[in-house]
Amino acid sequence: MGIYNPKSLKAEEFINDDEIRQTIAYAEANKHNIELINKIIEKARPKKTEKGCTCQGLSHREASVLLACDIPEMTKKIYEAAEEIKLSFYGNRIVIFAPLYLSNYCVNGCVYCPYHLKNKRIPRRKLTQEEVKAEVIALQDMGHKRLAIESGEDPVNNPIEYILDCIKTIYSVHHKNGDIRRVNVNIAATTVENYRKLKEAGIGTYILFQETYHKQSYERLHPTGPKHNYAYHTEAMDRAMDGGIDDVGLGVLFGLELYKYEFAGLIMHAEHLEAVHGVGPHTISVPRIKRADDIDPSAFDNGIDDETFAKIVACIRLAVPYTGMIISTRESEEMRSRLLRLGISQVSGGSRTSVGGYTEEKRPHDTEQFDVSDQRSLDEVVCWLMENGHIPSFCTACYREGRTGDRFMALCKNGQILNCCHPNALMTLSEYLEDYASEKTKKVGYSIINKELKRIPTDKVREIAVKNILDIKKSNRRDFRF
Ligand code: SAM
Numbered sequence: 001m002g003i004y005n006p007k008s009l010k011a012e013e014f015i016n017d018d019e020i021r022q023t024i025a026y027a028e029a030n031k032h033n034i035e036l037i038n039k040i041i042e043k044a045r046p047k048k049t050e051k052g053c054t055c056q057g058l059s060h061r062e063a064s065v066l067l068a069c070d071i072p073e074m075t076k077k078i079y080e081a082a083e084e085i086k087l088s089f090y091g092n093r094i095v096i097f098a099p100l101y102l103s104n105y106c107v108n109g110c111v112y113c114p115y116h117l118k119n120k121r122i123p124r125r126k127l128t129q130e131e132v133k134a135e136v137i138a139l140q141d142m143g144h145k146r147l148a149i150e151s152g153e154d155p156v157n158n159p160i161e162y163i164l165d166c167i168k169t170i171y172s173v174h175h176k177n178g179d180i181r182r183v184n185v186n187i188a189a190t191t192v193e194n195y196r197k198l199k200e201a202g203i204g205t206y207i208l209f210q211e212t213y214h215k216q217s218y219e220r221l222h223p224t225g226p227k228h229n230y231a232y233h234t235e236a237m238d239r240a241m242d243g244g245i246d247d248v249g250l251g252v253l254f255g256l257e258l259y260k261y262e263f264a265g266l267i268m269h270a271e272h273l274e275a276v277h278g279v280g281p282h283t284i285s286v287p288r289i290k291r292a293d294d295i296d297p298s299a300f301d302n303g304i305d306d307e308t309f310a311k312i313v314a315c316i317r318l319a320v321p322y323t324g325m326i327i328s329t330r331e332s333e334e335m336r337s338r339l340l341r342l343g344i345s346q347v348s349g350g351s352r353t354s355v356g357g358y359t360e361e362k363r364p365h366d367t368e369q370f371d372v373s374d375q376r377s378l379d380e381v382v383c384w385l386m387e388n389g390h391i392p393s394f395c396t397a398c399y400r401e402g403r404t405g406d407r408f409m410a411l412c413k414n415g416q417i418l419n420c421c422h423p424n425a426l427m428t429l430s431e432y433l434e435d436y437a438s439e440k441t442k443k444v445g446y447s448i449i450n451k452e453l454k455r456i457p458t459d460k461v462r463e464i465a466v467k468n469i470l471d472i473k474k475s476n477r478r479d480f481r482f
Contacts, residue, residue, distance in 0.1 A: 002016060003016070003018075004016035004018065004019035006268065006271050006272045006275040006276075007272075007275045007276055008272075009235065009238055009276070010231070010235075011230060011231040011234035011235050012215070012231070014268065014269070014272040015213050015234055015265050015268055015269060015272075016268075017214075017215065019264075019268070020213070020261055020264045020265055020268070023060055023061050023064045023264045024064065024068075024260050024261065024264065026061055026064070026065070027061070027064035027065045027067065027068035027260070028068055030065045030068075031065065031068035031069045031070065032069070032071065033065070034071070034074070036065065037065060037066065037069050037071075037074050038074075038077075040058060040062045040063075040065060040066055041066070041074075041077050041078060041081050041318070043056065043058065043062070044056075044057065044058050044062075044081055044085070044318035044319070044321070045081050045084060045085070046084060046085055046088040046089075046321075051414045052414055052416070052417075053088050055085055055088070055089070055321035055322070056321075057318075057319055057320055057321050057322075058267075058318055058319040059267075059271070059319075060264050060267035060268045060271060060319070062319075063263070063264075063267050063315050063316075063318060063319035064260065064263065064264050064267075066078055066315050066318065067260060067263055067311060067312065067315045068260065075311065078311070078314050078315065078318065079310075079314050079341075079342060081314075081318055082313070082314035082315075082317040082318055082341075082342045082343045083341050083342065083343075085317055085318065085321045085343065086317060086341070086342070086343045086344075086345070089321060089322060089412045089417065090324075090345045090417075091391075091417060091418065091421070091422060092389055092390050092391050093345070093390070093391045093392075093393045093395075093421060093422065093425045094340065094344070094345060094346065094347055094385055094390045094391065094392055094393060095146070095324070095345060095346040095347075095393050095394075095395065096144070096145075096146065096346075096347065096348070096349055096378070096381070096382070096392050096393065096394055097144070097146040097147060097148055097184070097346060097347075097348050097349075098139055098142070098144045098146075098147055098148070098348055098349065098350060098351055098378075099147070099148045099149075099150050099186075099328070099348060099351055099352075099353060100132075100135060100136070100139065100147045100148070100149050100150065100170075100358075101149075101150045101151070101352070101353060101354060101355045101356075101357065101367070101369065102126065102127050102132070102149055102150065102151045102158065102162075102163070102166050102355065103125065103126035103127065103151045103152055103154070103157060103158045103162070103355060104122065104124055104125055104126075104151075104152050104355050104367050104369070105124050105126055105152050105154040105156075105157035105158055106152025106153055106154055106225075107152075107153060107154050107155070107225045107226070108152070108153055108188075108222060108224065108225030108226065108227040108228075109222060109223045109224035109225050109227075109228075110211070110221065110222050110225075110227060111220075111221050111222075111223070112211075112221065112253065112255075112256065112289055112295055112300065113292070113295065113369065114292040114293035114294055114295050114368070114369060114370075115152045115369060117224065117225065119293065119294050121293060121294060122293050122294075122366070122367060123366055123367055124367075125355040125356060125367050126157055126158065126162075126355070127166070127355060127356060129165060129166070129169045131356060131359070132166050132169045132170065133169055133173055134359045135356065135357075135358045135359055136169070136170050136173040136175075136180060137173060137175045137178075138358035138359050139180070139358055140173065140175045140176070140178030140179065140180065141175065141176075141178065141436070142350050142358075142377075142378045142379075142436065143178075143378055143379075143382075143394070143432045143435065143436035143437070144180070144350075144378065144394075145178075145179065145180060145181045145182070145394040145396055145428065146180070146181065146182045146183075146184070146204070146394065146396055147170065147180055147182070147183050147184065148183075148184040148185070148186055148207060148348075149163070149166060149167070149170070149183060149184070149185050149186065149187070150186045150187075150353075150369070151163060151186075151187050152188075153187070153188035153225070153226060153227060158187075160190065160194045160197060160198075163185070163187055163198070164197055164198070164201050167183050167185070167198075167201045167202070167203065168201065170183050171183065171202065176435070177431070177434075177435045177476055177478050178435070179479075181396035181400065181479070182204040182396035182399055182400075183202070183203055183204060184203065184204045184205040184206075184207055184249070185198055185203045185204075185205075185206055185207065186207040186208065186209075186249075187208075188208075188226070188227060189208060189226075189227070189232055189233045189236035189239075190236070190239075191239065192239045192242045192243045193243070194243070195239055195240045195242070195243025195244070195245055196243040196244055198243070198245065199243055199244040199245050203245070204247060204396070204399050205247040205248065205249045205282050205283055206237075206240045206245045206247070206248050206249065207248075207249035207251065207283070207285065208233075208236050208237065208240075208248075208249070208250075208251075209250075209251035209252065209253055209285060209287065210233070210234065210250065210251065210252055210265070210266070210269065211233075211252070211253045211256060212252065212253065212256045212257040212262060212265075213234075213252070213257070213261065213262055213264075213265025213266065213268075213269070214257045214258075214261055214262075214265070215230050217256065217257045218230045218233075221256060234269075237250070237269075237273060237281075238273075238276065238277075241273070241276075241277045246279065246282075246404035246405030246406075247282035247283075247399065247404050247405065247408075248273070248281055248282060249281060249282055249283035249284070249285060249326070250266060250269055250270065250281045250283070250284050250285070251284060251285035251286065251287060251326075252265070252266050252286070252287075253287050253288075253289055254286065254287065254288045254289065254302075254304055254309065254312070255288055255289035255297060255300050255302055255303045255304065256289065256300055256302060257302055258302055259302065259304050259308060259312060263312060263315065263316075266284065266316070267316070267319050267320065269281075270284070270319070270320045270323070278406060279405045279406045279409060280320055280322065280323060280409075281320065281323050282323065282324060282404075282405075282408070283323060283324040283325065283326050283346065284316055284320060284323050284324075284325050284326070285325075285326040285327075285328070286309070286312065286313060286316070286325065286326070286327060287328060287330055288303075288304065288309065288330060288331070289303065290330050290370035290371050290373075291370070291371050292368065292369060292370040292371065293368065295370075306335060306338075309335070309339075310338060310339060310342055313325065313327075313339050313342045313343055313344065314342040314343060316343065317342060317343025322409050322412050324345045324346050325343050325344045325345050325346065326344070326345075326346040326347070326348075327339050327340075327344045327346070327347055327348075328347075328348045328351065329348050329349075329351040329353075329372045329373060329374040329375075330370060330372070330373060331373055331374065332373040332374055333373075333374050333376065333384070335373075336374060337388060340385075340388070340390060347381070347385075349376070349377075349378040349381035349382065350376070350377050350378035350379075350381065351372055351374075352368075352372070353368050353369045353370055353372055354366070354367040354368040354369070355367045378436075379436070379437060379438050379441050382432065382437065382441055382445075383437075383438075383440060383441040383444055386441075386444045386445060386448050387444060391422075391425050391426070391429060391448060391452060392425075392429055392432070393421070393424070393425035393428060393429065394425075394428035394429065394431065394432055395421065395424040395425050395427075395428045395481070396428075397420075397421075397424045397481035397482065398411070398421075400481070401481070418455060418456060418457055419456060419457060419458050419461045419482070420482045422452065422455060422456055423453075423456055423461055423462070423464070423465035423482055424481050424482055426449050426452055426453060426465060426469065427465060427468050427469060427472065427480050427481070429445060429448075429449060430445075430446075430449060430469045430472045430473070431472055431478055431479075432445075433445040433446065433449075434472055434473060449469065453465060453466060453469075461482065464482075468480040
């Protein structure tokens with residue numbers, strides 16, 4: 001089983017079962033220790049520095065105490081601190097993306113996923129490069145600039161060469177004023193060599209959900225196929241980073257195991273990346289299990305209610321302050337609205353979770369990976385975000401300017417977000433408004449842009465942003481960025 005060591009490269013030592021159990025016991029013993037809880041919340045809150053502000057985050061033990069605490073006034077304080085951190089580092093910007101399902105061929109036996117090998121009901125589909133192109137045109141016509149590609153694991157049908165071809169095709173499509181500027185990749189754990197190939201193909205974040213950190217449950221839930229190997233899966237981010245990928249995205253599929261166990265494991269994983277590679281996860285996703293083709297979520301008895309889910313999101317925000325947090329259309333409009341204030345910084349919009357879903361006239365359900373709760377169009381999501389005081393951002397500048405890994409974190413820590421991310425968000429929003437928005441969204445959008453331009457602190461930066469937005473309005477010039 002091994003001894004807990006965040007610097008170890010062995011899964012069972014950096015995600016150590018004993019340490020997680022002791023953490024849960026420590027959290028339970030201290031869940032009403034108001035003095036300690038106040039101290040932990042205070043530690044997590046942003047502190048002003050000469051350059052901007054900084055946050056030190058929380059250890060998995062500290063964060064677990066907050067998660068265990070069930071005193072309403074304390075929960076209120078946790079939520080306030082989460083919102084404060086969110087606004088300090090991410091402001092009111094929300095990054096927009098869409099998933100693109102390439103293939104649902106899969107050799108694994110994941111019991112919660114309809115793509116599992118034994119599912120003979122689901123039609124198997126794999127996009128050809130022509131079909132990828134058509135899907136990308138449809139996504140560009142909606143206004144998307146950032147995608148997360150998704151695929152089952154199948155070395156014969158979807159080998160790494162297929163994924164690389166798809167990435168090449170996606171970046172090559174420039175339809176009207178559209179382009180996809182960042183491709184994040186959510187594919188099964190693979191080798192250092194393959195991660196190096198993904199890096200060379202110009203991917204943004206490599207995303208891999210752990211599903212569950214609990215080894216025995218993991219093995220039971222992944223009974224067959226290469227994904228059965230817990231250590232290989234859990235150590236994947238280390239291989240990705242060894243392959244040169246700076247930005248990695250963690251996630252747990254909530255509902256599979258006890259959430260307190262998953263939460264401690266997730267924060268320990270973030271601590272491990274920081275300890276070994278000097279940079280934590282670029283993003284953390286918080287999917288909850290959903291109904292799907294032959295999957296009934298009630299068969300999994302660790303489902304979490306909305307209140308607990310909100311608390312988990314807020315506690316992650318306090319523990320890992322610089323990480324982007326992603327919520328997908330698995331969640332409803334109402335839930336997404338609530339979570340945006342507690343630390344979420346990226347949302348998907350207009351999503352289809354089926355292979356070929358963007359080009360088929362009616363939203364097809366037959367190859368869907370899970371039911372989509374938020375069925376609104378991207379235009380509706382963009383407008384809704386703005387009406388709720390957020391700025392939808394289609395910005396992809398950081399990674400294209402080489403600000404990945406710790407260089408991105410430095411931008412946050414040096415308080416340069418308002419001089420960099422803010423104008424980038426406003427310029428890319430203006431592109432969206434000119435090229436894709438409905439009249440209503442356009443009106444709401446420009447009134448926000450005019451107001452938000454005033455918040456750019458440096459005169460020179462503000463002047464350039466104003467000039468670029470005028471250019472976007474008057475011409476087909478696009479893709480300005482700081
Ligand atoms: N095949 C890749 C792998 O094994 O890691 C990743 C791609 S899979 C399309 C993306 C994620 O969807 C999985 O990691 C899992 O967490 C999630 N997922 C699978 N079934 C789900 C369900 N029924 N409800 C919600 N999310 C699900």
